Amino acid sequence: MSGPHLDKLLRKLRSIASLSAEDERAVMALPVTIARFEPQRDIVREGDRPSRSFLLASGFAVGSKVLSNGHRQITSLYVSGDVPDLQSLHLDIMDMSVIALVPCEVAFIEHSALRRLCEAHTRLSFALWRSTLIDAAIYREWIANVGQRPAVDRAAHLICEVMTRVRALGLATGHTTEFPLTQSELADALRMSTVHVSRVVRDLRAARLVEFKDKRLHVLDWDGLRELAGFDPTYLHLRELAPAE
Amino acid sequence: MSGPHLDKLLRKLRSIASLSAEDERAVMALPVTIARFEPQRDIVREGDRPSRSFLLASGFAVGSKVLSNGHRQITSLYVSGDVPDLQSLHLDIMDMSVIALVPCEVAFIEHSALRRLCEAHTRLSFALWRSTLIDAAIYREWIANVGQRPAVDRAAHLICEVMTRVRALGLATGHTTEFPLTQSELADALRMSTVHVSRVVRDLRAARLVEFKDKRLHVLDWDGLRELAGFDPTYLHLRELAPAE
DNA sequence: CGAAATCTTGAGTATAATCAAAAACGGTGG
DNA sequence: CCACCGTTTTTGATTATACTCAAGATTTCG
Numbered sequence: 433m434s435g436p437h438l439d440k441l442l443r444k445l446r447s448i449a450s451l452s453a454e455d456e457r458a459v460m461a462l463p464v465t466i467a468r469f470e471p472q473r474d475i476v477r478e479g480d481r482p483s484r485s486f487l488l489a490s491g492f493a494v495g496s497k498v499l500s501n502g503h504r505q506i507t508s509l510y511v512s513g514d515v516p517d518l519q520s521l522h523l524d525i526m527d528m529s530v531i532a533l534v535p536c537e538v539a540f541i542e543h544s545a546l547r548r549l550c551e552a553h554t555r556l557s558f559a560l561w562r563s564t565l566i567d568a569a570i571y572r573e574w575i576a577n578v579g580q581r582p583a584v585d586r587a588a589h590l591i592c593e594v595m596t597r598v599r600a601l602g603l604a605t606g607h608t609t610e611f612p613l614t615q616s617e618l619a620d621a622l623r624m625s626t627v628h629v630s631r632v633v634r635d636l637r638a639a640r641l642v643e644f645k646d647k648r649l650h651v652l653d654w655d656g657l658r659e660l661a662g663f664d665p666t667y668l669h670l671r672e673l674a675p676a677e
Numbered sequence: 678m679s680g681p682h683l684d685k686l687l688r689k690l691r692s693i694a695s696l697s698a699e700d701e702r703a704v705m706a707l708p709v710t711i712a713r714f715e716p717q718r719d720i721v722r723e724g725d726r727p728s729r730s731f732l733l734a735s736g737f738a739v740g741s742k743v744l745s746n747g748h749r750q751i752t753s754l755y756v757s758g759d760v761p762d763l764q765s766l767h768l769d770i771m772d773m774s775v776i777a778l779v780p781c782e783v784a785f786i787e788h789s790a791l792r793r794l795c796e797a798h799t800r801l802s803f804a805l806w807r808s809t810l811i812d813a814a815i816y817r818e819w820i821a822n823v824g825q826r827p828a829v830d831r832a833a834h835l836i837c838e839v840m841t842r843v844r845a846l847g848l849a850t851g852h853t854t855e856f857p858l859t860q861s862e863l864a865d866a867l868r869m870s871t872v873h874v875s876r877v878v879r880d881l882r883a884a885r886l887v888e889f890k891d892k893r894l895h896v897l898d899w900d901g902l903r904e905l906a907g908f909d910p911t912y913l914h915l916r917e918l919a920p921a922e
Numbered sequence: 923c924g925a926a927a928t929c930t931t932g933a934g935t936a937t938a939a940t941c942a943a944a945a946a947c948g949g950t951g952g
Numbered sequence: 953c954c955a956c957c958g959t960t961t962t963t964g965a966t967t968a969t970a971c972t973c974a975a976g977a978t979t980t981c982g
Contacts, residue, residue, distance in 0.1 A: 500907030571816030662745030
């Protein structure tokens with residue numbers, strides 16, 4: 433069952449690597465199982481030992497870890513085209529959960545099929561490896577963001593990252609995109625209380641940098657936001673950065 | 678020029694994957710260039726485009742990012758056996774620097790040689806990929822640590838991680854190991870001021886959990902420290918966790 | 923429309939930052 | 953070995969950023 437779902441994966445891989453026609457055919461030939469997850473449902477859970485990975489074909493999801501003190505940290509955001517648990521191909525146990533924020537279409541791909549693909553197509557294997565390395569680069573930036581930026585800059589940086597990523601995948605119209613995080617979820621991503629998120633968002637709005645409406649994000653002043661955040665997209669390792677406007 | 682340096686790489690790979698005799702021979706046959714870096718020297722720099730990766734054969738290094746606001750975040754710690762910039766095999770530009778904290782012996786390995794190795798030995802390719810995925814898992818945990826734990830727990834968690842990693846590599850004697858970070862460097866890793874690190878370290882000492890002396894770390898009460906930190910080593914994805922004592 | 927969730931605002935507080943200065947340490951050369 | 957220098961660590965006092973608590977407004981959704 434291929435269909436339009438694997439298109440999303442191709443689009444993602446093309447944004448970070450160059451593939452041959454043969455590579456693309458091999459990707460499109462992957463057998464997948466389609467499933468749908470409602471908001472707040474776990475797609476995989478910390479502690480699971482998956483025998484397959486999944487492509488997020490549509491929707492919006494987050495990766496999260498719950499600590500022994502009960503606090504939750506959101507470690508990553510996923511949009512359509514991402515393969516949030518590709519790591520499970522080589523790591524047996526999940527050390528985070530992936531949670532749907534909106535209704536998500538998901539295409540499961542058996543690890544065995546992925547392994548065969550990697551063994552037969554070195555360039556594709558390297559492209560998938562590269563994809564996981566970019567995930568790691570994003571984690572590094574998040575450590576720095578969560579660690580060293582003041583609250584407003586931190587929020588601005590997250591917004592810059594999301595906007596750059598969705599634009600690279602052609603998922604944004606101008607500087608507007610889906611952004612279904614509640615302020616409580618933003619708080620868990622940005623190590624802030626929900627109260628403080630509310631104030632920070634108010635400040636960003638007052639500075640006429642961004643606007644939130646209907647679970648969508650509008651960046652009104654990209655250059656201003658980028659400067660506030662100190663955002664440099666190098667760490668996203670995109671093949672060609674989408675033009676700023 | 679192989680020699681004892683590549684032994685360290687083998688030991689590391691064995692701690693996270695199982696290799697055939699043939700795989701091990703192929704690793705030992707890698708051509709390397711040996712270099713030595715003095716404390717505080719950059720081994721690679723943010724913005725570099727390396728044509729080789731390096732094995733840290735001995736010493737202790739950190740990965741760090743400097744933000745536009747001038748603050749520095751240490752994103753990772755590296756001990757002998759680690760290949761801190763293995764990512765550069767598939768990511769052209771460095772998004773962090775790696776800095777020696779003590780005199781470090783380094784074995785450079787050309788990317789071309791690594792690529793040939795991966796193409797010829799699928800199992801080794803997967804082991805190296807796995808190694809980068811474990812790095813990513815550690816980043817995830819750091820995001821959670823920096824984001825959601827109070828200062829003392831945060832420091833305790835970092836110490837637990839280091840101790841577990843060096844013990845898995847056989848680099849510790851009991852619960853004592855090399856630990857050359859100054860409090861200022863700890864501050865950059867744990868998002869604390871140096872003043873606060875001093876107080877936190879005093880508290881850990883007062884609780885008779887750890888002791889620092891001669892750039893070495895002694896864990897006096899492993900279970901107490903682990904409990905304080907809420908430390909669960911799952912995310913390190915070690916093949917067999919070294920026994921706690 | 924009503925109930926639940928989310929967001930906003932204000933007031934008081936806590937954790938950790940900053941500032942400042944002194945003590946301890948580590949390496950170097952006399 | 954010891955005196956000296958720069959670095960690192962410690963301690964105290966003050967301040968700031970962001971948290972908690974609490975209540976009210978708004979939005980979302982069945």
